[in-house]
Amino acid sequence: MTIHNLYIFDKYGTLLHYGEWNRIKQSGITKEEEAKLMYGMLFSIKSFVNKISPTDSKDGFLYYKTNKYALHYYETPSGIRFVINTDTASTSVKEFLQQYYSKVWVEYVVKNPLWNGAPVTSDLFKQKSDEFIKQSVMFA
Amino acid sequence: MLVETVFELLHSELVAYTTENKENDLSTLEYLGYSTGYRLIERLTREYPRFKDELDTMKFICTDFWTSIYKKQIDNLRTNHQGIYVLQDNSFRFLNNLSNGSQYLEYAPKFVAFTCGLVRGSLANLGINSTVTAEVHSMPTCKFHIQVNRT
Numbered sequence: 001m002t003i004h005n006l007y008i009f010d011k012y013g014t015l016l017h018y019g020e021w022n023r024i025k026q027s028g029i030t031k032e033e034e035a036k037l038m039y040g041m042l043f044s045i046k047s048f049v050n051k052i053s054p055t056d057s058k059d060g061f062l063y064y065k066t067n068k069y070a071l072h073y074y075e076t077p078s079g080i081r082f083v084i085n086t087d088t089a090s091t092s093v094k095e096f097l098q099q100y101y102s103k104v105w106v107e108y109v110v111k112n113p114l115w116n117g118a119p120v121t122s123d124l125f126k127q128k129s130d131e132f133i134k135q136s137v138m139f140a
Numbered sequence: 141m142l143v144e145t146v147f148e149l150l151h152s153e154l155v156a157y158t159t160e161n162k163e164n165d166l167s168t169l170e171y172l173g174y175s176t177g178y179r180l181i182e183r184l185t186r187e188y189p190r191f192k193d194e195l196d197t198m199k200f201i202c203t204d205f206w207t208s209i210y211k212k213q214i215d216n217l218r219t220n221h222q223g224i225y226v227l228q229d230n231s232f233r234f235l236n237n238l239s240n241g242s243q244y245l246e247y248a249p250k251f252v253a254f255t256c257g258l259v260r261g262s263l264a265n266l267g268i269n270s271t272v273t274a275e276v277h278s279m280p281t282c283k284f285h286i287q288v289n290r291t
Contacts, residue, residue, distance in 0.1 A: 107237060108237055111148060111237040112237045112238055113152030113238070113251070114238065122243070122244075123239065123241065124237070124239045124240050124243070
């Protein structure tokens with residue numbers, strides 16, 4: 001199993017953080033362009049899923065899978081969006097993202113008095129984030 | 141857990157507010173710490189016998205006082221027995237979420253000024269007139285220098 005990359009967006013679609021581990025194929029466009037495309041697609045999927053759903057769903061869009069990878073989406077009530085690409089065999093990624101949110105994001109970004117809502121520059125956060133991902137069972 | 145978070149967030153707002161227009165002036169923040177410490181000590185020491193001497197008072201600051209505010213003890217206390225004390229905290233609460241190296245080091249003084257005042261105020265109410273300064277080389281380690289003023 002493996003983790004490919006991770007995007008964190010705020011509620012306005014700004015890319016706050018990007019992390020990459022095992023990504024073999026690059027998109028060939030800049031990170032900024034790629035983030036915009038990614039956010040746009042997620043925005044569309046979310047509204048599509050909500051419109052087309054036969055019943056009122058609580059969670060909305062959770063993930064999609066191709067035969068090569070799976071994209072998992074987790075959105076907090078405050079609108080921070082976590083997007084992680086893994087291989088198709090990974091399980092309970094949602095729980096993992098929730099843990100990541102409370103143990104890494106809240107601790108080292110939200111509680112950092114110098115963070116003002118802009119893309120994260122803290123080295124401590126980047127280090128803790130990398131450690132957390134690498135320690136997960138999915139990463140191995 | 142939540143209570144501690146409230147304290148941390150309130151402290152960072154305090155730092156931002158008091159240093160908003162005067163970047164290098166930490167005296168307001170230090171004074172807020174002083175009056176907090178001065179009052180706090182009344183509450184904290186109500187079940188204590190009187191302290192034997194200065195060192196005994198410092199030990200109280202390092203253990204019970206620090207634990208009640210920062211949920212940990214001071215890691216190292218050193219003194220020259222001539223009125224200078226150095227209190228070292230290896231993972232100081234207000235720096236823990238900031239950095240673990242030299243990034244943001246220029247902002248460190250803002251986050252230790254309140255605590256300097258807190259210690260000075262507490263000691264003042266315990267009858268020790270002092271000057272408290274802090275020193276940060278690599279976060280989240282912080283050293284507080286206490287110099288007792290003898291008159």
